[in-house]
Amino acid sequence: MTMSRRTFLRGLVGGAAALVTTGHALGRSVWPPDGDAFVPAYLQLEEEGRFAERIDEAYALLEDCQLCPRRCGVNRLRGQTGVCRTADEAVVFSAQPHYGEELPLVGHYGSGTIFFSNCNLRCVFCQNWPIAHEGRGQRLEVEDLADLMLRVQQIGCHNVNLVTPTHVMPQILQATRIAAQKGLRIPLCYNTGGYDAFDAVRLLDGIVDIYLPDLKFMDDDQAELYMGAPDYPETAKAAIAEMHRQVGELVTDPHGIALRGLMIRHLVMPNRTSNAHDFVHWVAETLTPSTYVNIMSQYRVEHWAFEHPDIARAITVDEFLEAMTWAEEAGLTNLDERSLMQRDLFRRRGG
Ligand code: SF4
Numbered sequence: 001m002t003m004s005r006r007t008f009l010r011g012l013v014g015g016a017a018a019l020v021t022t023g024h025a026l027g028r029s030v031w032p033p034d035g036d037a038f039v040p041a042y043l044q045l046e047e048e049g050r051f052a053e054r055i056d057e058a059y060a061l062l063e064d065c066q067l068c069p070r071r072c073g074v075n076r077l078r079g080q081t082g083v084c085r086t087a088d089e090a091v092v093f094s095a096q097p098h099y100g101e102e103l104p105l106v107g108h109y110g111s112g113t114i115f116f117s118n119c120n121l122r123c124v125f126c127q128n129w130p131i132a133h134e135g136r137g138q139r140l141e142v143e144d145l146a147d148l149m150l151r152v153q154q155i156g157c158h159n160v161n162l163v164t165p166t167h168v169m170p171q172i173l174q175a176t177r178i179a180a181q182k183g184l185r186i187p188l189c190y191n192t193g194g195y196d197a198f199d200a201v202r203l204l205d206g207i208v209d210i211y212l213p214d215l216k217f218m219d220d221d222q223a224e225l226y227m228g229a230p231d232y233p234e235t236a237k238a239a240i241a242e243m244h245r246q247v248g249e250l251v252t253d254p255h256g257i258a259l260r261g262l263m264i265r266h267l268v269m270p271n272r273t274s275n276a277h278d279f280v281h282w283v284a285e286t287l288t289p290s291t292y293v294n295i296m297s298q299y300r301v302e303h304w305a306f307e308h309p310d311i312a313r314a315i316t317v318d319e320f321l322e323a324m325t326w327a328e329e330a331g332l333t334n335l336d337e338r339s340l341m342q343r344d345l346f347r348r349r350g351g
Contacts, residue, residue, distance in 0.1 A: 038259055040187055041247075042176050045206045053179050058203050060171035062088070068120045068166050069235045071196050084120045084167035085135055090175075091168075093137035095148040102294055104258035104336055105159060105189065105210070112152025112186070113161040114145070120167045121193045122262045123216070124304035125269075125311055132164060134304070145175035151182055158257050159187045159210060166196050169326035173207060187259055190243075194236035195229055201242045206220035210250075210258050218275035218282065226273070226311065240264065241286060250292040250334070263292040268323045269289050269299050271310045276323035280330040294336035295323050300327065317346050321336045 055059025061067045072082025072255040079087045105111040119126075119139030130136050138288030140148075145336045148162045165172055176188060187209035194213040215236055224230035243262050243317065266279045278294040283291050288292040297320040305311050327335060 003326040007165040008062070011144070018229055025091070033075065038187070040180075041184060041209050043180050043185065043262070044189055046177060050262075051173075051180075052201055054203055054207065055173045055177060058173050061200065062170060062184065067200055067228070069171060069195055069231060070120055071197075083122070084118050086118045086167050088173040089134060089139045089141060089170075090145060091137040092140050092148070093117045093131045095152060097152065097155060098161065102212075102258075102263060102292075104252050104256055104263070104288070104292075105161060105212075106256065107158040107231070107278065108259040109158060111155035111159055111161040112149075112155075112157030112191070113163050113191075114148055114152070116164045116168055117168060118160070119164050119193065121195050123193075124226050124308060126166075126303045127300065142171055142175040143178060145171065146178035146182065146184075149175060149179040150182055152184045157186065159189045160184070161189045161191050161212075162190045164193065166188055166192050169200060169204070173203075176207065179274040179344045189258075191258070195227075195232055196236070196239040196241065197269050198235075198238050198242055199327045201239045201246075205246045208243075209247065209260045211240075211262045212265065213240050213243060213262075214267070215240060215279055215282075216267065216274060222273050222275070225307065237282065237286070244287050244291070249288060249290055256289055261292065262287075263294065265296060266323075267296045267299055268315050268320055269311055270313050270315050270319065272319070273310055277326045279331055280323075280327040283334065284332055289331040290334045291311075291332070292334045292336070293327065293332055293337045294319075297339070316320055317349075321346055 003281045012196060043049065046276055064305050065074050065076050065082055070083045074080035076087050081087050090154045093115040095114045098104050098113040098198060099110050101111040113132060117131050118134040118135045126132050146197040147323035152160055162172055188207065190208045190214055191212040192202065194215055217226065218233050220233055221231045241314055247261050253259055266274065266276060268274060268276050299315050300315065301312055321343060324339065
């Protein structure tokens with residue numbers, strides 16, 4: 001049964017209202033904890049009168065779509081679709097506080113995740129394939145998207161966490177401007193798979209506060225085999241270097257909650273297919289050793305991964321510990337707290 005846009009939004013709003021009630025019942029304050037001290041990047045751009053032109057530049061990319069490295073050349077403003085199967089409107093699967101993200105994003109009241117449907121990557125091991133590959137979700141106008149951003153702020157989330165945003169970046173920018181004019185003040189977090197065109201990332205300069213990219217593969221042949229994107233390593237590295245130039249290293253408030261900066265994820269895959277060794281060295285040597293890095297252990301066999309022998313199993317304890325040891329040897333000093341706890345647990349157990 002297809003859900004109407006109105007019903008979809010009402011469901012999200014209903015859940016949010018319950019959380020607002022809970023927060024007030026506990027006597028908690030909501031974000032931002034330190035009053036007006038924090039000014040998000042997008043608000044500054046709006047006050048400088050430069051946000052609207054940036055949105056126009058972004059939408060222009062959709063006419064002959066050059067938004068991401070796929071460069072499909074379709075006119076999305078006229079309803080055509082390319083690899084990401086998305087036309088002129090964003091499709092949203094869910095919007096809710098999320099507590100499974102990195103601790104600086106989760107804080108006390110959760111990260112305000114907005115999950116976009118479809119994706120410009122075709123990972124055979126996709127962990128969210130019903131959303132990313134099958135496109136389950138609801139088409140939303142930018143005004144509705146702006147309301148979702150305001151709603152996650154209202155319920156106390158510490159940031160708007162845009163999950164899989166690359167293929168709907170122009171719509172996100174327009175929604176952000178609308179939301180900013182209505183009072184959005186929390187940081188904007190761009191939670192991307194990393195397959196972002198350099199020119200598109202340049203348009204985000206002064207809009208995004210926190211970048212949260214994956215760097216999935218370091219080798220072209222693995223990226224081609226498992227994602228259909230042999231240029232992924234070079235493209236993602238260039239995009240991430242630009243993100244780092246824009247926002248720098250992670251900055252948190254006195255409570256440890258993220259305000260601005262770059263946080264990179266790397267999912268360790270079986271049989272060294274992701275090449276964690278080269279990943280940690282690239283971060284340490286090209287960015288900085290104190291860049292926030294999350295080395296993740298939760299790979300599971302999903303979607304088409306069963307048909308690829310090298311990735312058709314979970315990782316071993318030794319494979320995760322090996323990646324963490326490489327990170328230490330590379331000199332990385334700002335590793336995700338939960339990955340360190342995982343490492344210490346495995347070491348205590350004699351992994
Ligand atoms: S955003 Fe979508 S249509 Fe545009 S180039 Fe990328 S995959 Fe193709």
